[in-house]
Amino acid sequence: MYLMDYHHHTNHSFDSTASMVEVCKRAIENGIIEICFTEHFSVNPLAPTYGHMVFEKYLSEIRACQEQFNSQLTIKAGIELCEPHLLKNQYDEILQPLNLDFILGSVHNLNNQKLRLALKEDHPTAYERYFNELYQMVSTADIDIIAHFDLMKRYAYKEHGLYVFQEHREKFEQILKKAIDRNIGMEINTSGLRTGLKQTLPSIEIIQLYKELGGEILTIGSDSHTVEDVGANIAEAYELAKQCGFHYIYKFEKRQPIPVKIV
Template identity: 30%
Template sequence: MIKADYHLHSSFSSDSETPMESQIEKAIELGLEDICFTEHMDLDYPKEYGEFNFSIEEYFKKIKEMQEKYRGKISIYKGVEFGLIPEIGDQYETLAGQYEFDFIIGSTHLYNNLDPYYSTYWEGKTPQQGTMMYFEKILENIQNYNNYDTLGHIDYIIRYQDIKENPDRNKMLLFDNYSYSEYGDVLDEILKHIIYKGKALEVNAAGYRYGLGAPNPQYSTLVRYKELGGELITIGSDAHKSEHLGCSYDKVEALLKEVGFRYYATFHGRNRIMNSF
């Protein structure tokens, strides 16, 4: 059984209004044993979309307060989700060295200063072109930055691939325009790279919440990762609201067991701990 959530946001992330206490109380209610807050840190995110940054000092202070308040009930860890961009890798490197995070997610949210979440990213592109460009950017990002523990939501872009055709985000593609083989060359390079570097692959349960019928990444990507020798996975709900915490964990666990995974990783002080289902 999955007893940890290692992708979790609170009001320290600019796209969440949920108090940290609410997330913790929900995690305890669900019977989770370990949670790691992974607040957004996108240092060069376009200002017109919002500022994805926060005070690390205030964040650490709040985490310490919560650790003391909930001691003996749940273990709470301090993480961060870096929005990777090659040009500012040195700034992330400084932060990773200066602050004692327990866990770092390396995610790709932007391509040429555009986020696939917004329709402007898709202008002048077919879904296939936009998706390929995004995967190529992930590969570029991880080839240029290495100080992270897990690669976040590798096919994040699929959540928004049909935004022009379906403005209602509850009606997402059920991966009908997405297959591993179509993007296999670049996805293989991404997976081989993180395996070689000893990084984990995140299994992000939010795909179910977005109506995709699968986590990010979906089944064929997880199968290929296993075929290539990948064993390290982390699991998170990507919850920005407490009602989404631990979402669809039963489905995630069943899928991972079907693929052949028997363990998932958690982190404390950037040190990996393997946990059985």
């Protein structure tokens, strides 16, 4: 099977010390055929990730890895943006000349507060506020894939519990329909399977709803921040996609989605 892992962080992200070469080696060991680096990036000085990325260094290191692992691993250059619907012009100005392969869009902050803090401030409305922001992102941002669709649960589940799917169903439909209209896909992020959360982001109900609404563009990512996590639970996510009725997982090249059949 042509296994792909489309979500990785290395020391080009503020919250990882992993080396790119080691990530590539581990991917090959784990039977991954294609990976995409997706380091954090924000143009907002109030975001924790601000100021960490040096694109020249990042892209030249990716090129070096592409040469080194040429016959063994396909390596793509991507990015994970914080709130790309805000400060959109600034994002465009920096990103367009870079000609990246892939852009993940994320809501990591609400009103310039990390989700964990936003949750503390008013936990009964936290999920609602998060999903409203996600709708804003999907409505206007220039992105390829919605990263970790129900990320708020990562911070909320222990103390406040998971959200009830039915309570937010209408909002989920709005978000997913808008995404489909704008040719934005969704990832199955496996990071939740490595914690007490014990489920993917998003949960199976949202993956099923996406399929029901006609969604096709699906990527799979471990969201690795360490070498150990590269490729973690990827095969499981492929099974989940299949179970939800998907026949293809997508790869990207210069921001064009390309389907790869699940076999």
